Amino acid sequence: GSKPLNVAHRAGGGEAPENTIAAMRLANKAGAQLLQVDATLSKNEVALMIHDEAEENTLRRLTGREANIRDCLTSQVPP
Secondary structure, eight states: OOOOOOOOOOGGGTSTTTTTTHHHHHHHHHSEEEEEEEEEEETTTTTTEOOOTTTBBSSSHHHHHBBBBBOGGGSSOOO
């Protein structure tokens, strides 16, 4: 049979902020074979990595802001 893969959910977001380069680097050092991330397009069609429900895609959980990512320009999204 095949061996299970070591997958870093949210790019390893348990050890660093989720879906960030820092999380990806830590996951790589920890031996992750795959990085799972979620991408959503902003209003100006730039892919942003955020792990929230597709039908919601709000910034509430990460920033406290009640905006939908699809309705925001990238300049309106906090870093």
